[in-house]
Amino acid sequence: MLSEIQLERYAEVLLWGLRIARSKPFKRGDVVLVRFNLDAVPLAQILERRLLEQGMNPVRRLHPTPEMEKNFFKLANRRQLVFDPPGEDTLYRHLNGSIFLHAPASITHLSGIDPKKISRFTLSKKYLRDILEEREQTGAFSWTLCMLPTNDLAQHARIPLDEYSQQIVKACFLNRRDPVAQWKSIFRKAAIIKKWLNGMDVKHYHIESEHIDLIVTPGEQRRWIGISGHNIPSFELFLSPDWRGTSGVYFADQPSYRSGNLVHQVRLTFKKGAAVSIDAESGGAFVQQQLSMDRGASRIGEFSLTDKRFSKIDRFMANTLFDENFGGQWGNCHIAMGSSYADTFDGDVQTLSGEKKTRLGFNTSALHWDLVNTEKKRVTAHLADGRHTTIYENGCFTY
Known part of the structure; x- marks a missing residue:
């Protein structure tokens, strides 16, 4: 203790x-x-x-x-x-x-x-x-x-x-x-990376690992946030994308406990922003039930990356707070199914009405469930001018 x-x-x-x-x-x-x-x-x-x-x-x-x-x-x-x-x-x-x-x-x-x-x-x-x-x-x-x-x-x-x-x-x-x-030092370093990420005009991100081939579209008026005092510890940088631009396959190799249920090896296939195929090695029925909780539960509310240079967590902890901040050998990415975060809006959050959230593709749901992948991966930003650049590889941001 x-x-x-x-x-x-x-x-x-x-x-x-x-x-x-x-x-x-x-x-x-x-x-x-x-x-x-x-x-x-x-x-x-x-x-x-x-x-x-x-x-x-x-x-x-x-x-x-x-x-x-x-x-x-x-x-x-x-x-x-x-x-x-x-x-x-x-x-x-x-x-x-x-x-x-x-x-x-x-x-x-x-x-x-x-x-x-x-x-x-x-x-x-x-x-x-x-x-x-x-x-x-x-x-x-x-x-x-x-x-x-x-x-x-x-x-x-x-x-x-x-x-x-x-x-x-x-x-x-x-x-x-x-x-x-130490937290203030990480806060300053993360601020530099967030400024770099937010300076890009990104059309979509492409996440690739052994079992992931996923497109995530940030959408209009989005910004990367994280390491902001919410959650101790927290090493992730994340945004709430336009859920409508999600397509491809996501795989969570890390187990997850939710409401007393253990799920493992969750595989989600997205089309037109929604998970249309839901499989899991264990707990599949529970995953399907959770993702049908309401209309937004089958949609993505968050996309996140953790830099292993920040996080000292290198063991599965059977708790999302620590598992979504896993550092280990290759860092981690995770998506959250369900509700989005309004503070990833790049503008005056007080103007973000319900109607505006819907128009911009911010997802709404009673669910928010983080599903974590710890595989070696590459994340590529495809820019609006046709260029592309790797923003994350080998567990680290490339800045």
Whole structure:
């Protein structure tokens, strides 16, 4: 597990991430939601102290235990499944920040639950995510999250708990006296790469690996973003493309756990922007159900690349936060099926209405599921003037 010093450093990094993820500065009296699992209480206590010292108003939310969550999905009727406590929307309309401390005691306890029931619950909470997205667009809200080691995570990653913990320590630079300084350095280096990427007039990207042959079209008014304080750790640079320009084959060689279900070797074939063929070595029925959750679930909402020079993660961690930032030998790319990110809009995000999102090809869905490929690959940018240039190869951006 993490030492007291490492937990203090973790809190410092999380608060740095929360600050830089917001376009307007925090002020005394702001409301910050701190959500946490039971095993994350020690870090939650440190964060509460620090938030109070800064004049903030922390709101605590303990997540249900695996048994509570399983009972809820087993026993809740249709009304109970979509119930929100009075005042929930009011709280969300007044939040200025949110920190989630993910420390699951189990990641497979929902494997026997009907996925449709989980989907109904997820869809019923979309309006709360929409509220926070609107507040983030105005600069009034930001969020970050992290993960702490648990026995269950280590067991499903098939590595000892102490080794699992060390992956977290080195990935988040908690073995440094000043981890925030290291994050600031990566932030500056990533800014240079993003400026380079955003300076290109790209018609489409071509992703090629042993099992991938995919075209992704950025579309109009898009920009690459990432390493922005959201998610600790986060080494990916990404954009939300025009979903209508996606075609070809994508393959996720890395396993993925979602809602208690393990899927492996997922292969998606895209035509006219939608996944028309969905296969998997394991968990195929679950993948098909998830990608039919709503109209946008079968469309791409994100395309991402991670540079292995930034990421120290070199093991499968059985958790998307770390797995989508895998460095290893060849870095990684991933796509997210479902919802897109409005902050990849290259313009005033406050002008990005629902109608404008639709016109520009930003995808909307209750789903957002990252599927990761760690194979050796090349990503080529085909430019509007007919030229093409390799932007990513051998696990690194070529800048």
